[in-house]
Amino acid sequence: MLDRTQTLRASPAKRWLFAIVAFALALAARLWLDARLPPGFPYLTFFPAVILTTFFVGLAPGIAVGIASFFAAWYFFIAPAGSFELNGPAIVALAFFVAIVTVDVLLIHWMHVALDRLKREQMVSHRHAEERDVLFKEMQHRVSNNLAVVSALLNAQKRALPEGEAATALAQAATRVNLVARMQRDLYDPAHQTLDFPAYLKALGPDILEAMDARHVTYHADVAAIDVSSDMAVPLGLIATELISNSIEHAFADKRQGRIDVELSEVDAASGSYLLRVSDDGPGWPEAFKPDTSRNLGMRIVVSLAQQIGGQFSYHNDGGAVSSLAFRIDGRKA
Structure with missing residues (x-):
């Protein structure tokens, strides 16, 4: 009226x-x-x-x-x-x-x-809000592009090195930077403050396999439907990246054929509890292995990020190495 x-x-x-x-x-x-x-x-x-x-x-x-x-x-x-x-x-x-x-x-x-x-x-x-959104998107786009350039430089430097720990470290660093760059595009947008995590996990494995030149490894993802907030998505994405990378590096270091399975399942809908499980068919975890005291930087990152989001990280052997992360999408302690 x-x-x-x-x-x-x-x-x-x-x-x-x-x-x-x-x-x-x-x-x-x-x-x-x-x-x-x-x-x-x-x-x-x-x-x-x-x-x-x-x-x-x-x-x-x-x-x-x-x-x-x-x-x-x-x-x-x-x-x-x-x-x-x-x-x-x-x-x-x-x-x-x-x-x-x-x-x-x-x-x-x-x-x-x-x-x-x-x-x-x-x-x-x-x-003013429209102008802010345009500037914000432009800033995030430039940040994402800069991170992608850093990732490309790290990959180029890796190719210039002989196979070994240095090349592997550069490949892992490039993968981490590229992961953050992708999430920068997907998440840090005022209109999109959640991430379709199942779709992200399905695309993540092939990207890591390509980045680490692991064509001998197959990747399979079976994930439940879940939207994750930006505060949770980056730590969860980094954890998944580290676990997948760890399997490629240690379970299939001899270039043998193998398989990595990633599962994301709902544990309790009422409390918003989920379980992320990454497994491979390699030799499994070494005896007396402890991720929080390991020299493996990736596993120490996993433990630290799991604590950050209130998740519970565990691991065991079952036909290969199995890593599990119990977490809640609201960020409270699992």
């Missing part, structure tokens, strides 16, 4: 046509009711006409209808009818009408002024 009043108030022809029709209807209704009403009530139909005109088409037409109603009621319905004679009762009635109409018109006008100001402020805020 308020939007419609702005449309009417924007057209001078519609505004004054509305005012003329409103006054004519009010006068006709009052003349028709005159024989049916007891003495008095000279402004019975004119008050609604003034109020509705001011509300729908603005201040000037409302004042015009108020003035026309003032003289019409004075001439036709205030004794002695058919004249503009002033007496005590007429002065009281006219003063009453002027006071009431003035208050009504001013209140409605101030309401329109406040609403128009609010609409302008909303438009300005919306424009």
Whole structure:
């Protein structure tokens, strides 16, 4: 309704046509009711006409209808009818009408002024929000591109080195940087604050296999539907990356054929508990292996990130190395 009043108030022809029709209807209704009403009530139909005109088409037409109603009621319905004679009762009635109409018109006008100001402020805020989003996206795009360049440089440096720990370390570093770059694009957008983690996990394995030149390894993902917030997605993505990379590096270091399975299953829907499981068909974990004290940087990263998100990390052997992370999507302790 308020939007419609702005449309009417924007057209001078519609505004004054509305005012003329409103006054004519009010006068006709009052003349028709005159024989049916007891003495008095000279402004019975004119008050609604003034109020509705001011509300729908603005201040000037409302004042015009108020003035026309003032003289019409004075001439036709205030004794002695058919004249503009002033007496005590007429002065009281006219003063009453002027006071009431003035208050009504001013209140409605101030309401329109406040609403128009609010609409302008909303438009300005919306424009600023759009500008902020554009700048934010541009900044995130540049950050993501810069990270991708760093990842490419690390990969180029890895190819210049002979096979060994240094080349492996550079490959892992490039994979980590590339992971953060991808998540930068997917997550840090005001319109997308959650990540389709199953789709991400399905695409993650092939990317890591390609980055680590592990074409001899096959990757299979069986993941439940889950949307993860940006606060949880980056740690979970890094944990999955480290576990997959660890399997490639240690379970299939001799370039033998093998398989890596990633499973994401719902443990308890009520509490939002999930289990991420990464397994391979390699030789398994060494005896007395402890990830938090290992020289393996990737496993220490896994333990640290699991603690950060309140997850519980565990590992065992079952036809190969099996790593499990129990976590809750709200970030509380699993």
